[in-house]
Amino acid sequence: MTNSMRLEADYILETYIPPEQAAEIIAGEQSSGTFVAVPGETPELKALAAAKVESLETIATYNAVPALDGRYPTDAAMPLHQVRMTLSWPIATVGTSLPNILATVAGNLFELACVTGLRIVDIRFPPPFFQKYKGPAFGIEGTRELSGVRTGPMIGTIIKPSVGLTAEQTASLVQELVNGGIDFIKDDELQSDSSVCPFEDRVDRVMRVINEAAERTGKKTMYAFNLTGDMDEMRRRHDKLVSAGATCLMVSLNSVGMAGFVGLRSFSQLPIHAHRNGWGYLTRHRLLGWSYVAWQKIWRLAGADHMHVNGVDNKFSEDNESVIRSARECLTPISEDKPCLVMPVFSSGQTVRQAHATYAGLQSDDLIVTAGGGIVAHPKGPAAGVQALRDAYQAATSGESLESAARRSHELKLALESGA
Structure with missing residues (x-):
């Protein structure tokens, strides 16, 4: 069950860096962080606004050509990690707008340099979404x-x-x-x-x-x-x-x-x-x-x-x-x-x-x-x-x-x- 005030999304992630590190990069990019520390991103702000890595589950580790093109290390023996990743976001900062939620769960994360593959496999809405949106009329x-x-x-x-x-x-x-x-x-x-x-x-x-x-x-x-x-x-x-x-x-x-x-x-x-x-x-x-x-x-x-x-x-x-x-x-x-x-x-x-x-x-x-x-x-x-x-x-x-x-x-x- 999702936290009543957090949006959750599940992904299949492929990356050439440690999955824990990749997950934190993605969570930061899709919430309060960016590629460097910035003034104002205090521990208090992170506690309020940051996306959380709720879980990481290893699927496989293998040597292969990355699923997606990108600027990756040239080492042909580079191991790739495939994991199931769950992220969550606080409704207090992302709101209950479906158009904006798309930017949150399916925004810039796909083109991050550490991502060699990323696919959204499920999404769970907290109660405020069901209070705002009508669903099918018929x-x-x-x-x-x-x-x-x-x-x-x-x-x-x-x-x-x-x-x-x-x-x-x-x-x-x-x-x-x-x-x-x-x-x-x-x-x-x-x-x-x-x-x-x-x-x-x-x-x-x-x-x-x-x-x-x-x-x-x-x-x-x-x-x-x-x-x-x-x-x-x-x-x-x-x-x-x-x-x-x-x-x-x-x-x-x-x-x-x-x-x-x-x-x-x-x-x-x-x-x-x-x-x-x-x-x-x-x-x-x-x-x-x-x-x-x-x-x-x-x-x-x-x-x-x-x-x-x-x-x-x-x-x-x-x-x-x-x-x-x-x-x-x-x-x-x-x-x-x-x-x-x-x-x-x-x-x-x-x-x-x-x-x-x-x-x-x-x-x-x-x-x-x-x-x-x-x-x-x-x-x-x-x-x-x-x-x-x-x-x-x-x-x-x-x-x-x-x-x-x-x-x-x-x-x-x-x-x-x-x-x-």
């Missing part, structure tokens, strides 16, 4: 209520082609998907507002299709419109969505930043579908950046309702174990008082073939699966693609094999045969 329950999907995975897709369709063409595709009974649709992150497909025109045309279908059938498909932009643009776009009867918005986290996201959360009346595009540059190196365990916590606390977690057997570099661990984290409380549970969103090359492994790994039906080509490219069209994916996930959650389900679902059978 989360799992609110998303299910708005979409009308009370149980089971939410079957979704991404508009494909990602860009290039006009607003009218987008609405035409949405009509086919809605006719197929889809639960969730989202803009691609590359699509926001353009002369080819203006935001307001897209909203008007798409919501006309969705609203008319809802009046006929009682089912209102949730569409996450990408409103990523500057603050004034996001506010205008949000208000347009509300007036049109939309039930979700999407934002690119790394594009708007923490301050922009917190601002959006402060006025949003809709669930926030949080897209993590750009995540690779924060995590792909094994000893640099963030683990998803740590990273997703800050966005959940800030107010995300859905979080992307990649997908099983995806088209990117992430392995399945990491994907499932990320998804489970979204369903794991970050505080007893404020769990901040959010919908994990599976995407990236998803088809009917990943349904069983996804459900078996997650062991929960609280998920959104977004299959772009896996639905839109179905040989019988998008509506058949929706049915095929739904049949695959129904088989997975009921314990029926994919092959057995395909014998009674023509749409699923065609999907398997075509690879869609």
